[in-house]
Amino acid sequence: MKQLCEGLKHPNCRILQLLLYQCHLTSTCCEALSSVFHINQTLIELDLQGNNIGDSGMSLLCEGLKQPNCKLQKLHLDRCGLTAACCQDLSSVLCSNQALTELHLSTNKLEDSGVRVLCQGLKHACCRLKSLLLHWCDLTAVACGDLASVLSTNQNLTKLCLSRNTLGDSGVSRLCEGLRHPDCRLQHLLNNSSLQVLEFWENDLGDLGVSLLCEGLKHPNCNLQDLGFKRCNITSACCDALASVLMKKPSLKLLRFSEEKLGDAGVSLLCEGLRHPNCKLQKLMFWQCDLTAACCEDLTAVLCSNQSLGELKIRNSKLGDAGSFKALEAPYLAHTGFDHQMPLFRSPIxxxxxxxxxxxxxxxxxxxxxxxxxxxxxxxxxxxxxxxxxxxxxxxxxxxxxxxxxxxxxxxxxxxxxxxxxxx
Incomplete structure (x- = not known):
């Protein structure tokens, strides 16, 4: 690794991205890597995922990241054996390095105490970070209070990922306090006109939770474009509320369902919204949602009336031949704006x-x-x-x-x- 770093420091080196994924690196190499940061002016992305550099290695890297000549913009440190002990060094980097815009820290045991220290740097006036990934970092509702304060002060942060953490309902409520703040610019994570992407993965929202969510989605200030649900324990009972969102929010362009028990009845309700003239949805996706041929008549009616829908993707569903005939007959598609994009993944044909x-x-x-x-x-x-x-x-x-x-x-x-x- 030391030899490679000598090459990276050579005046003729013009490398932009360095990916060292699972290369059995340890803290020993971090001092050499750190010395590259203040010499190489072209390196903008470093990926160290899956290398056990630990807190001691992170401390050495941060010495280089704090150098005024460091131009690194993206740093991937997923699964690097980090703990809360390294967060003070990372926080100091965020306070001084104005080039760094993307930081990946997923699958590290940072815990609530580590995120609290990290948030001190995120709230600093010099912090320019736009994207922060904290998947599977052993966080609870406690961390959400600190992150909410960041959302209300940091106007650069547009992407925050917190999946696989036990935030609970109270944690989400705290986050929403920050999301509602007028200075919040977060786009990817409801009275928030900047929020564009909202994904729920393995959250037990249930039909009642989705129905309550839809009330916020229909708010005039909501400009959500992408909404996804995966294994959220929802059924056809919430589809009427979702259909009302489709009727009232032309900003919504992408709607995705994965492993949800919507059934044909749910699709029928959704199609009421999809046929509404105000609906401007462009992509609709169903993956393992208990669909059969019975839903195809409703979907066909949508294809005949909705000229915005460009992609319809159905996977792991029992449409069968009869359902495929209904949904894909050329006379129906001939007079619509449908863009010929209808993969039927793993549907029994x-x-x-x-x-x-x-x-x-x-x-x-x-x-x-x-x-x-x-x-x-x-x-x-x-x-x-x-x-x-x-x-x-x-x-x-x-x-x-x-x-x-x-x-x-x-x-x-x-x-x-x-x-x-x-x-x-």
Whole structure:
């Protein structure tokens, strides 16, 4: 590592990013890395995730980070064996380093005492930090009071991540005090006009909690754009409240559900909001939400009326052939603004088998839903031949590749380099 640092300090070195993920580094290397910070003026990102540098190593790094010539902007220290003992050094860095804008400290045992010390630096006038990640840092409601005070004073901080911490209801209430402050500029985490992204992962909100949340989402000052729920114990009972949000908040562009028991009844209620002329939702995602073919008629009606919806993604659902026919018939899509983006991940649609040379009826229906003539591919088992020049859908210029063969004999309609993880 010392040899590498000598190269980083060379006048000809122009490296911008240095990723040393899980490289078995310890505190021994940190003094050499620290010396790089005040010499190398081009290095703006350092990733040390998964290296057990500990508090002693962090202290050595902070010596370099406090140097006036340090230009580092992003520092990743996830899973580095840090504790509350290092937070005083980090706080002093935040008070002096005006280049650092992104700090990752997830999966370190900082605890409430460490965050309290860290918040002293976050509230300093010289702090320019925009993004702070504290996933799985053994935090409780106590830390939320200190973080709320940061939200009300630090106008640079726009992203704060606190997942996998036992904050509880009282902790969230304390955070909301900071979020409601007029000087709060947080965008990613309701009377807060700056908040744009709100994600709930494995929080036991229940239907009542979501219904109460919707009252805040409908407030005139709320400009939320992205709302997601994953394993929050919600059912169709809250979908009427969510539909009312869709009717009243044209700012909402993305709505995601993962592993929630919405069922067909829930989708039917949501579709009432989706068909409303005020709804401007662009992306709708359902992952393992107990959907069947019964919901497809409502979804089809949405496709025929909502000209804003550009992506509909359904995964791990029992739509079956009949549901696919309803949702993907070309006559419906022909007169809408739908942008040909409807991956049906892991929905049971029967096929002819691996050795077949012709697509099944369900496959033919999927093919006909997309007005694209595919060139014959010798490796494609569907045997489809183009009758005319291909007419790519409107999304092609954004990276679509409709001619790539898929494993079940269907042409893939997924975007390049984008997988199922996009659902959440």
């Amino acid at each position: 029967t096929g002819p088998g691996k050795n077949a040379t012709q697509p099944s009826p369900a496959s033919q229906s999927l093919l006909s839903a997309f007005p694209v003539k595919l060139p014959h591919c010798p490796e494609c088992r569907c045997g489809h031949r183009a009758q005319a020049e291909p007419q790519p859908p409107s999304g092609q210029e954004r990276g679509w590749s409709p001619s790539v063969p898929a494993a079940d004999g269907l042409p893939s309609v997924l975007p390049r380099d984008r997988g199922e993880e996009e659902l959440l």
